[in-house]
Amino acid sequence: MTAPRFGGPWTQQKLEILRRYLDAYTTALKNQPFSLTYMDAFAGAGAYSTPDDEYREFNELRRGSTQLAIEVDDKPFDRLIFVELVAERVESLRAMRDRNADRGIVVVQGDANEEIPAFCNSMNWDDRAVVFLDPFKTEVSWSTVAAIAETQKIDCWILFPIMAAARMMPTDREPTEAEKMILDRMFGGREHWFHVYQEQIQLGFFDDEHRMERHRGIEQIAACYKSRLEGAFERVARTPRTLNNSRNTPLFQLFFAAGNKRGAPIAVDIADHILLKDW
Numbered sequence: 001m002t003a004p005r006f007g008g009p010w011t012q013q014k015l016e017i018l019r020r021y022l023d024a025y026t027t028a029l030k031n032q033p034f035s036l037t038y039m040d041a042f043a044g045a046g047a048y049s050t051p052d053d054e055y056r057e058f059n060e061l062r063r064g065s066t067q068l069a070i071e072v073d074d075k076p077f078d079r080l081i082f083v084e085l086v087a088e089r090v091e092s093l094r095a096m097r098d099r100n101a102d103r104g105i106v107v108v109q110g111d112a113n114e115e116i117p118a119f120c121n122s123m124n125w126d127d128r129a130v131v132f133l134d135p136f137k138t139e140v141s142w143s144t145v146a147a148i149a150e151t152q153k154i155d156c157w158i159l160f161p162i163m164a165a166a167r168m169m170p171t172d173r174e175p176t177e178a179e180k181m182i183l184d185r186m187f188g189g190r191e192h193w194f195h196v197y198q199e200q201i202q203l204g205f206f207d208d209e210h211r212m213e214r215h216r217g218i219e220q221i222a223a224c225y226k227s228r229l230e231g232a233f234e235r236v237a238r239t240p241r242t243l244n245n246s247r248n249t250p251l252f253q254l255f256f257a258a259g260n261k262r263g264a265p266i267a268v269d270i271a272d273h274i275l276l277k278d279w
């Protein structure tokens with residue numbers, strides 16, 4: 001198949017952060033009696049090219065998150081679960097599984113918002129996992145993130161689509177009903193995001209005009225999501241990485257959240273250290 005084309009320089013940043021974390025995570029848990037799973041719920045095709053890669057040779061395609069997880073080798077994951085919706089990409093993942101037949105790779109064609117809760121319900125006391133949520137846009141439902149947090153056994157990297165969220169939250173009026181429904185699904189309820197809007201009253205000669213406005217910028221929106229994560233997980237990395245497009249506009253924020261009481265402090269220390277590096 002042709003590798004999917006998406007992303008840009010921010011894609012490499014995001015993947016480098018993930019790669020470093022997976023390496024550190026498996027090394028830290030090397031001598032613990034846990035069975036380690038990596039779940040890539042928006043798995044892609046294993047390799048990708050960015051729009052600026054047009055003239056690259058096929059063998060120069062960039063390695064996607066699934067390939068990077070397979071390559072973690074100090075202490076390899078015991079199991080890797082790749083979930084992907086698009087049939088052609090699933091085929092590619094299956095070929096990758098067949099090339100790495102001894103690696104415990106499971107490929108599932110399905111919807112991440114259904115497959116993740118099912119995985120969470122199936123976890124045993126000695127299972128630990130890292131879940132990577134790498135959607136194109138607003139696909140991740142809050143209920144999926146909540147299911148991850150409830151296990152208290154999973155560390156999670158979440159790519160939050162800050163530009164898509166900000167576009168659905170105009171600064172000079174409330175979102176439309178359709179936009180509100182998407183935001184409710186992403187944040188898990190209106191009470192978790194609608195407070196970014198304040199009522200403004202413009203005094204008029206006959207009637208006053210009431211209208212809802214929010215401050216420009218993404219800070220308040222990002223703070224809503226971070227506070228949501230902080231309420232659900234044991235700990236959340238202090239500063240998410242903002243991933244900008246080539247015009248320096250924020251596209252995504254990469255959050256890290258850890259669910260296990262004992263493991264979270266060290267997990268978050270490692271993630272903070274990686275997130276604060278400049279690459």
Ligand SMILES: C[S@@+](CC[C@H](N)C(=O)[O-])C[C@H]1O[C@@H](n2cnc3c(N)ncnc32)[C@H](O)[C@@H]1O
Pocket residue numbers: 006015041042043044045046047048063064065066083084085086089110111112113134135136139
């Ligand atoms: C940004 S790409 C993932 C890239 C991948 N992590 C990598 O590094 O190569 C997002 C992927 O999620 C898939 N996708 C979109 N919605 C999905 C859903 N609800 N469940 C599972 N996969 C989905 C898309 O088909 C696409 O391949």
